[in-house]
Amino acid sequence: MSTPAPTLILASASPRRRELLARLGVEPDAIAPADIDESPRKGELPRNYATRMAREKAAAVDGGNAHVLAGDTVVACGRRILPKAEDQATARRCLELLSGRRHRVLSAIALAAPDGSMRERLSETQLKFKRLSAEEIDAYIASGEWEGKAGGYAIQGMAEALIPWIQGSHSGVVGLPLFETRALLKAAGFTLG
Numbered sequence: 001m002s003t004p005a006p007t008l009i010l011a012s013a014s015p016r017r018r019e020l021l022a023r024l025g026v027e028p029d030a031i032a033p034a035d036i037d038e039s040p041r042k043g044e045l046p047r048n049y050a051t052r053m054a055r056e057k058a059a060a061v062d063g064g065n066a067h068v069l070a071g072d073t074v075v076a077c078g079r080r081i082l083p084k085a086e087d088q089a090t091a092r093r094c095l096e097l098l099s100g101r102r103h104r105v106l107s108a109i110a111l112a113a114p115d116g117s118m119r120e121r122l123s124e125t126q127l128k129f130k131r132l133s134a135e136e137i138d139a140y141i142a143s144g145e146w147e148g149k150a151g152g153y154a155i156q157g158m159a160e161a162l163i164p165w166i167q168g169s170h171s172g173v174v175g176l177p178l179f180e181t182r183a184l185l186k187a188a189g190f191t192l193g
């Protein structure tokens, strides 16, 4: 008797994570966003925070006999964790901080197996924004593309034109690092190309 193909639940409300997963040829059997407290702990390092969030999102969804995949993307400037921009003032503060500097994007993924075990991976990308003029910041704010995005920008939109340098994973910045996700799913027994 052959082993049945494992089933997958994507614990995410992000359409970008679903689109990125599709690029691996994977269609989740279900989507079940996790609702967890996303406040960082006092003094928590960005990479530890991203990993903890991904794990907690994966653990928050009852997968039954399925695997549960979750991700978390954090923008960090030094040890500082930037917020997810939900309003213009927050997005503007983020862009003013990121202007002309290097920063990091930590993108963690976690896969909870039906036996209760958890696998995780972390992708780290370094990027640099050009020095942004007041007009460039105003135009970006007016675009609305920052909404709901960690660090107040979305590289998949017009922000990429303000980023002269990136080292790491573009898909990781958008929300699901494809290299790490493929490895994690393969290790758990999923058949991928």
Ligand SMILES: Cc1cn([C@H]2C[C@H](O)[C@@H](COP(=O)(O)OP(=O)(O)OP(=O)(O)O)O2)c(=O)[nH]c1=O
Residues within 6 Å of the ligand: 011, 012, 013, 014, 016, 017, 033, 034, 057, 071, 072, 073, 074, 075, 084, 105, 148, 149, 150, 151, 153, 154, 155, 156, 173, 174, 175
């Ligand atoms: C930096 C950056 C972040 N982002 C997004 C990715 C994430 O969706 C979001 C960070 O928030 P997350 O908490 O990682 O994810 P989410 O709340 O959107 O979705 P869920 O927890 O349900 O999976 O910022 C971009 O889309 N582009 C970018 O360039």
